[in-house]
Amino acid sequence: MAEGAEDDDPQARPAGQGRLWTRLGLRGRVALLFGLGALVLSVTMGGLSYFSARHFLLADQENGARTEAYAHAQTLDADLAPGTASPGTIAGYVDGVAQGVQSDSVLIYQGSTYDSSFQLGLGDIPASLRVLLRTGTPGTQNFTLDNAPQVAVGVPIPAEHAVYYEVFDVSDLARTLHILALALAAGGLITTVLGFALGRAASARSLRPLAGVSQAAVLVAGGQLDTRLPDASDDPDLKGLTTSFNQMVDRVRDRIEAEARFSSDVSHELRSPLTTLGASMEVLEAHADELSPRARQALVLLSQDLRRFQRMVADLLEISRTDTGSVELALEEVDAGELVRRSVAASSRLVAGEAMASQPGTLDGPAVGPEVRIDPSLAGIRLLVDKRRFERIMANLLENATFYGGGATAVSADRGPNRPDGRPTVQIAVDDHGPGVAPAERSRIFARFYRGQASGRRGAGTGTGLGLALVAEHVRLHDGRVWVEEAPEGGARFVIELPVAAHRPVAESGDVP
Amino acid sequence: MSVRILVVEDDERIRSSMRLALEGEGYDVDETESGEEALDHFAAQAADIALIDLMLPGMDGFECCRALRRQSAVPVIIVTARTDTHDVVAGLEAGADDYVTKPFVAKELGARIRALLRRARPAEDEPKTLTFGDLELLPDQGVLRRKDGEEIHCTRTEFRLLCELAANPNKVLSREQLLDRVWGYDYFGDGRLVDVHIRRLRTKVEPDPALPRHILTVRGMGYKLVP
Secondary structure, three states, X not given: OHHHHHHHHHHHHHHHHHHHHHHOHHHHHHHHHHHHHHXXXXXXXXXXXXXXXXXXXXXXXXXXXHHHHHHHHHHHHHHHOOOOOOHHHHHHHHHHHOOOOOEEEEEEEOOEEEEOOOOOOHHHOOHHHHHHHHOOOOEEEEEEEOOEEEEEEEEEEHHHOEEEEEEEEOHHHHHHHHHHHHHHHHHHHHHHHHHHHHHHHHHHHHHXXXXXXXXXXXXXXXXXXXXXXXXXXXXXXXXXXXXXXXXXXXXXXXXXXXXXXXXHHHHHHHHHHHHHHHHHHHHHHHOHHHOOHHHHHHHHHHHHHHHHHHHHHHHHHHHHHHHHOOOOOOEEEEEHHHHHHHHHHHHHXXXXXXXXXXXXXXXXXXXXXXXXXXXXXXXXXXXXXXXHHHHHHHHHHHHHHHHHOOOEEEEEEEEEOOOOOOOOEEEEEEEEOOOOOOHHHOOHHHOOOOOHHHOOOOOOOOOOOOHHHHHHHHHHHOOOEEEEEEOOOOOEEEEEEEEEOOOOOOOOOOOOO | OOOEEEEEOOOHHHHHHHHHHHHHOOOEEEEEOOHHHHHHHHHHOOOOEEEEEOOOOOOOHHHHHHHHHHHOOOOEEEEEOOOOOOHHHHHHHOOOOEEEEOOOOHHHHHHHHHHHHHHOOOOOOOOOOEEEOOEEEEOOOOEXXXXXXXXXXXXXXXXXXXXXXXXXXXXXXXXXXXXXXXXXXXXXXXXXXHHHHHHHHHHHHOOOOOOXXXXXXXXXXXXXXXX
């Protein structure tokens, strides 16, 4: 378990990183990039405008406040100059000096504090400003009072040993800035959404030809090699894509046709000498008793390897046919039980013949096939198969059992579980009593020329190395599955699962039963 | 009486080995290396059976088969390197009775030859005359004719197939049964043999081969003859 987790993780992690990004799809990614671009742009522009406006407005406000405060301080200076004013008069001066201006004034004169409103006293002026003023330096400071932003200006009046503070309420400016910020943020949001939408629309538009390409690629992958993209030579952006796509399909088709031609040529070229060899060999075998024992032995070796060679060529050609997709199944609807019984009987004869031919001296032994069990539930069940290819499947499995599994012990056919689409299936199992197949080898065993534990053995008692690969290909062509598991009595069990014939095949000529 | 086999094969080595193997089985063998030569040879010395390779230089096997068929009902076995392509069906449509695939086993070829020759001589327990529509079959004479006496030419295999169907009127015969009875094949015989021969027969005995009235297809089961 822990081992499995270790095996899985290193693969899962790097894949997981790019997964979200990849899963967005090209359109999503372009749209997202457009949106992000618009967001960055609007945040930058909005931020710049907000901060420069704020800076300018604040400076302007502060200057105005300072100018006003200095003017009022000057007025008070003049008012206080005679030095004769009573506290009441001074309070009047303070009240009147900033008349008509939205501000509150505080005057410290001869140890007394005069303020123009009840809302604001000396205690509300920021301490740091008061410390500054104590040194006789004028100053300005922003602060908040009851959540309202204020600008306090402190002006010393050295002639009268007085200090004048004026506090301006700048809530209006703050509100303005607030609205500006909101407007800019809203603008940014709209820009971002528009950018996203623009990206999506633009990518959708520019990707439209790609959808055509992908559709064409699907058709090509499905074997329709005459698929071509429409000519786009007047579109400089698409020209390259369509031209190279069409060229690629041309080349793929040429390659496949060349390969198919090659296998057909090979078929003719190899079969001719094999025909001569086979026919001559039969003549020799018919006259084997005229040969010396040594020559007879050589003849046996020759004929064994000739048969093996013939099988190998036949298997190779069949495999190359599946590769080029040129297999034409002669599908017929047949009774499942009868098919299995007949195939096993025919295959056993063939396999027994080959196995015994590999052990000279036992040529005339009886051909004993494995026990065949057809489940009664298969009565009336029909399969749509190419009979002769099915027989090859059984022959290859039985041969495999003979060469690697000490001989097949039983062949059984039974109902399998229904497919996800509800189609019933039939399972055919071939058991042997050999060492079985290790779990790690169970999928590899169907690879071409895979020999596993038998590697190194190349005697007459081994197959062509293509038998199980052909089984896999043929089962796949029949829309079935094949796998290997452990037989109940040990040994290996090869299982073929084929779908039950859904409906009768409709032949093109209409006169095939 | 020995059986004479005409072999048409351009590859000299295959031809020689075939002759050796077939002579070993007790047949007389005439070798020819082209379709043209085969037709000339056949005109001078008729054979009991012809083995024609499909890939021949000049006149190909199909054409040779058609030409031979035009002048004779001699059983023809085509020899092909490819079973999967349309070669087999095309060869059968050109008039061949059966086919073997290279590399063939000489014993199997011998069995095919014997089967073709055997069915050219029908069994004795069959009735003297079988009739359907306006047609008459005389199994012991190998004659198919209209009631007005006009004879219809057909190959021995076509004739034998028609006899099987006509001897079991209104009864469905499966492809396996027909393969067994007419060609001597087991369960794994090629059903295309039956299908193509049925097609060929229909063009000869049906008033409208596209809408057969006598030789009917029973989907999923086989064929039956309705008199």
